[in-house]
Amino acid sequence: MRFAFILSETFSGIRRNLSMVISVVLVTFISLTFVGSAGLLQMQINQMKGYWYDRVEVAIFLCNDTSTAASCAGGGITDAQRDAIEAQLDSPQAAAYVESYEYESQEQALELFQQQYANLDMAESVTAEQLPESFRVSLVDPEQYEVVNEMFSGMAGVEVVSDQRELLESLFSLMNIASVIAIALAIIMLITAILLIATTIRLSAFSRRRETGIMRLVGASKTMIQLPFLAEGVVAALLGAALASVATWAIAKFFIADWLASQYPQTGFISSAEALWLVPLLFLIALILAAASSMLTLRRYLKV
Amino acid sequence: MIRFEDVTKVYDTTSRPALDGVTTEIVRGEFVFLVGPSGSGKSTFIRLVQREEKASSGTVYVSGRDVARLSSWRVPHLRRDLGVVFQDFRLLPNKTVFSNVAFAMQVLGKRRSLINQTVPEVLETVGLRDKAHRFPHELSGGEQQRVAIARAVVNKPAILLADEPTGNLDPETSWGIMEVLDTIHQNGTTVVMATHDNEIVNTMRRRVVELEAGKIVRDEAEGGYQPADNTAQLQSRLRKTEVK
Structure with missing residues (x-):
């Protein structure tokens, strides 16, 4: 009622x-x-x-002979410098941020470049020496890019640390x-x-x-x-x-x-x-x- | 039943109090006339009992409860003990006589079977049995007031408050209303009626409480009422009609 x-x-x-x-x-x-x-x-x-974020990575580009960046004043990267960077990537401080990394040589870079830009005439004329070597790093937490950037951008032989995430x-x-x-x-x-x-x-x-x-x-x-x-x-x-x-x-x-x-x-x-x-x-x-x-x-x- | 202890009510601090130190008691089963000129505090007295207003100072007890101290959700319980009738009837124009009376039971969540049984009984008491399906505008003023009384008593309140119930009616019709109120009183309801109809008061010979400027000036067991100044009374009534 x-x-x-x-x-x-x-x-x-x-x-x-x-x-x-x-x-x-x-x-x-x-x-x-x-x-x-x-x-x-x-x-x-x-x-x-x-x-x-699962697919993007941080690329640590290394100096080559044509690099103009201030950190590359000494010319192309030396083996000692490359080892130092790799050691840093393996270090316990980095372990918290770095999930895995891969080394990409100039030859591999050229191969990828030619694949991606196969339809460009220019692709044929590019040589391996013109492309930088790099470490391809995937991060545990992609948001932590800044920490990784600071860790590596100052190092000798590193031209630039770039985050593909920036585009996104x-x-x-x-x-x-x-x-x-x-x-x-x-x-x-x-x-x-x-x-x-x-x-x-x-x-x-x-x-x-x-x-x-x-x-x-x-x-x-x-x-x-x-x-x-x-x-x-x-x-x-x-x-x-x-x-x-x-x-x-x-x-x-x-x-x-x-x-x-x-x-x-x-x-x-x-x-x-x-x-x-x-x-x-x-x-x-x-x-x-x-x-x-x-x-x-x-x-x-x-x-x- | 109703007890006022040194009750003062001030609406507006600049003017005189509507009630000024009123102390009185109305016991169960009494029939009391509240008389006095307009503005003497009769309506305020009734509003304080209903807890439409709170006293500025002093205490109002209804059925043993201090009404000012009732919590807001207890106030409805107080009002179920009170039936109220006004000069202007206050019926719902789009409802029939039956529905108007039934409405008071519906809103308290009473069962339909109880409503169908009680409403005709109450309409019988006020003498409107055969007009149950009329609408208010089809009724005379006296009949409308009977509907209002039926609505006020249908939930069997212990106290019936009537604020100038005959104020809008001619003398003959007023007597009909008084008979209804008397019947309700005979059935055990305490009745408090505010009025300035001296003929009614003088004929009924009930307890009379006279207010003047918010103070009780007289309280007689079987009193009469002779307004001190008829002209002033008439003028104040005229003013009231003009305002409406």
Whole structure:
């Protein structure tokens, strides 16, 4: 009886206030879709990091006769210098960061170069002497690049320490900026949603002030009086969350998993199933939203 | 049942208190008229009992409980012990007579079977059995007030507070309302009625508590009421109507 009564009060409230409820649904829908998109971007960044970081390495290029870097003033690398670098790579300090390394001679470098740029005329004219020898180092934690860089860039015979990750980082920072913008927009929209829900509840409370007045008079409990209004906001916010979940899933499915993945088959993309992890988050935000705005309103306009 | 101990209520510190050091007691089963000109503190007295307002100083006890010290979630329990009737009826215009009365039971989570049994009984008591399915706008003022009384007593409160229940009604209709209130009193409910209808007070011969400028100036067991200055009373009534 009690539950049925609260339910019927809630729905009669929604019916009376339909246009406001629809605007709450839409604003929550849009703002949570922004949140969902930012979530997808972050998931995609993580996915790509996992995918690429296993494949990228730090290259310690060694001096050759044509090097111009200051550390190569002594000309090409000597065997002693090369041994010193290798010893450093094997040392216990480095062991914490270095997972494995490989030596690449000038001949191997030439071979790789010619493979990669087989269609370039220039490839034929390049000789092994023009290319640097290098140590190819894969790191335990790719984020620790700076430590390795410091450890080796000062050493005699090292021309430059280069991190292939840097290329990816610029892509990731671009994606991060995009998700920050999405989150910023989402926050503005979420604030709008909170205020809109608060206004809706207030309007609803005003249009039903006779009923609530009588409820207070006869001693209805706080729950009985306030719950229908709270439920009204919650129902609207959850509807918005449901729509946003569908939109987020659709973006993951049709844009990322289907279209982008077919355009860039080499890259690891998130699947639409992974996007479903965002759904509980969106619903949680919607609930917090409704609760926050109810706190703003019920206390002031529906005191018992 | 209701006990005021040196109760003062100040709404606005610049003007005089609405109630000023009031001490009185209303015992179970009494029928008390609260009389005095407009602004003498009758409505404030009722609002303090309901805990719509808290006393600025002094203590209000209802059924042995200090109402000011009730926690906010206990206040509804206090109000279930009180039925309240107002001058302006306060019915829900989109509900029938039956639904208006039933509403008071629904919001307390009463069972439908109990509601269907109790509401017709109460409508019988106030003499509206055959108008259960009418809407408020189809009823006369007196009938609307009967609905309001039915709603106030349907949950069987121990105390019925009536704030000028006949204020909007002509004398003949007012008598009908008084008969209903008397019946409810006979059934064991304590009734407190604020009024400045001297004819009713003088005829009923009940306990009369007279307020003036927030102070009790008279408390008589079987009193009458003769407003000190009829012109002033009339003027204040006129002012009240203009404001509305």
